[in-house]
Amino acid sequence: MRARFESAAAALLCAAAAFAQEPPPAPRETVTATVGGQKVAVEYGRPSLHGRAITELIAQLPEDRIWRAGVDAATTFTTAGDVMVGDKKVAAGTYTMYVYAPPEGDWSLVLNRDAGQPARDGAAHWPRLGDYSTVVDQEVARVAMRAVQAPAPAEMFTIAMAPADAGAALNLSWETAPTRWTSSPPGGPPAPKPRRARRGARPRPWSAARA
Numbered sequence: 001m002r003a004r005f006e007s008a009a010a011a012l013l014c015a016a017a018a019f020a021q022e023p024p025p026a027p028r029e030t031v032t033a034t035v036g037g038q039k040v041a042v043e044y045g046r047p048s049l050h051g052r053a054i055t056e057l058i059a060q061l062p063e064d065r066i067w068r069a070g071v072d073a074a075t076t077f078t079t080a081g082d083v084m085v086g087d088k089k090v091a092a093g094t095y096t097m098y099v100y101a102p103p104e105g106d107w108s109l110v111l112n113r114d115a116g117q118p119a120r121d122g123a124a125h126w127p128r129l130g131d132y133s134t135v136v137d138q139e140v141a142r143v144a145m146r147a148v149q150a151p152a153p154a155e156m157f158t159i160a161m162a163p164a165d166a167g168a169a170l171n172l173s174w175e176t177a178p179t180r181w182t183s184s185p186p187g188g189p190p191a192p193k194p195r196r197a198r199r200g201a202r203p204r205p206w207s208a209a210r211a
Helices: 054-059
Strands: 028-035 038-045 076-079 083-085 088-090 093-100 108-112 139-144 146-149 154-164 167-175 179-182
Antiparallel strands (some): 038 076, 093 108, 146 179
16 A cells, blocks of 8 residues: 655744743644554644734744744654655654745755754753754755645644545645645656565555655
8 A cells, every 4th residue: 555645834934932932822732644554643832823924923933944833842743654755755753843944945844853952841842943953964854845725714823634645635824814835746656666575574665745
């Protein structure tokens, strides 16, 4: 069975620092999907616009243009088995999830092995804010995305996963106008490369998708 995982990111982002002092604390949520028979989950904080201008929030991104894809503690991407994120094979495990949002050109979904900076109470990890360059060598995936129309406005930052062929599409939206980012395969996923199976193990074919 082919496993495919498509990625998406919020069309309009804000700097993590814009929410550091925002009361009350933003709620956290976990969304899940099944990809190739394996559970995939994203756990994240959900900030709200509260009347703020999107253009102002985007301007506050740090120089490295990396956003935490949520608020407060690091956003995490966990997969129970190996999956394809865009054209990158991601091994089973938990990764910190970011969004790379340059002033021009494609934005990207980013997964990194670095767990982030431990919180003082040790209960959570905080994302790399302004110093992402110190862990960029631990990236496992950086996948380009494109914008499409969302069915409804999103005052609160929202991540959703929806079935897409044999995998799932990861959609991130946040705007008072109906806009979101998503990716899709150009003409369909490529055929997986054959692999020699280990004794007692079933080979898993992979397909890729990216904008």
